[in-house]
Amino acid sequence: MSRLAVVTGGGTGIGRATAGMLAGEGYDVLIVGRRADVLTDAVKWIGPQATAVPADIADPAQIPQVVAAVGDRPLDVLVNNAGAYVAGQNSTLEQVAAHWQANFESNVLTAVLMTTALLPSLRRPGGRIILTSSIAAQKGGGGPYSAAKAALHGYVLDLATDLGDQGITANVIAPGYVTDSEFFAGRMTPAGHENRVNATLLKQAGTPSDIAEAVRWLTGPGGGYVTGQIINVNGGSVLGR
Structure with missing residues (x-):
């Protein structure tokens, strides 16, 4: 029987690239998302293992x-x-609360609920948990989004500590600026793109496949001794954290 993977947010961008990579590695992949039509298109792109x-x-x-x-x-x-990133207003305390709650639910609660529910199903030993964070968790600039992504870092340390003796690894990948995703849909200007590219040491933007390759390493034989780590894939935009 083929190995099994679950990828949330698997319909577009990083999630779709990751699901495609895992399918290419021989996994059956369940891609999870809110929009059925987007998931259907992703399945067509990935193939019959999705x-x-x-x-x-x-x-x-x-x-x-x-x-x-x-x-x-x-x-x-x-x-x-x-x-x-969930946009919101901050003119009143009620708006601030709604803005922060929406970002927490989108970025933290999704990971916590999914991990908690699927924890009994994870292979022991050998299961791998990966959380997608963001460069914003380390350099700020995103308000509640930055804070929510930073919360995943603390969460993964607990997961790694609690699950290590069961042979399950848990790590975070923190991407930098990645194009070809919906994250900046309608919000990215040419100047903003140029500034983000110039902030890297490599003077180039990342792609979803760059993040998928980090997942390939963490889920493959070479990642078996890596747990409780924040893996930065950002072209040198943030150094050594």
Whole structure:
């Protein structure tokens, strides 16, 4: 039986590239997301080893749909990639609360609920948990989004500590500026793109496949002794954190 992976936020960008990479490595991949039409397109792009699981995983009532899709198979890889910058107003305390809550739910609660629900299914030993953070967690600039992504760093340290003796690894990948995704949809200007590229030492933007390659390493034989780490893939925009 093929190995099994779950990739949340798997319909576009980094998630789709990661799911495609894992399918190429021989995994059956469940791609999870809120938009059924986007997931359907991703399945066509990835191929027959991908299965769409439409669910809003910030809603505890929808998590069982993913658990049912896994069934009684051992889960080899869980990539918690779902998340987004959620814009909001901050003129009143009520608006501030809503803005921060929305970013927490999108970026932290999705990972916590999915990991908690699928923890019994993870292969022991050998299971791999990966969380997608952001360069914003380390350099700021995103307000509640930066804070939410930074929360994943503390969370993964607990996961790695709690699960290490069961042979399960847990790590964070923190991407820098990545094009070909929906993250900056409607918000990126030519000047903004140039500034972000120039902030790298390599003077180039990252791509979803750059992040997928980091996942390939962490999920492959070479990543078996790596746990509790923040893996930066940012072209040198942030050094050595």
